[in-house]
Amino acid sequence: MVQRIVKQIYEYFDHNYSEQMEKNIQQYIRENQQHKHGVHRYSLEQFGLNTDDVNEKFKDYC
Numbered sequence: 001m002v003q004r005i006v007k008q009i010y011e012y013f014d015h016n017y018s019e020q021m022e023k024n025i026q027q028y029i030r031e032n033q034q035h036k037h038g039v040h041r042y043s044l045e046q047f048g049l050n051t052d053d054v055n056e057k058f059k060d061y062c
Contacts, residue, residue, distance in 0.1 A: 003026070
């Protein structure tokens with residue numbers, strides 16, 4: 001998926017998308033997997049917040 005998006009961007013700007021570029025992207029994806037260093041989980045409470053307060057503050061955006 002990432003390769004396809006990068007290729008579309010290159011084509012949009014009329015740049016050459018080479019086989020080497022494809023290999024570089026594949027290598028980067030292999031070496032930089034999501035959650036490679038663990039998963040970070042955060043909660044509102046960690047920041048002194050709660051769901052009701054956040055919902056109230058952002059109600060005009062929902």
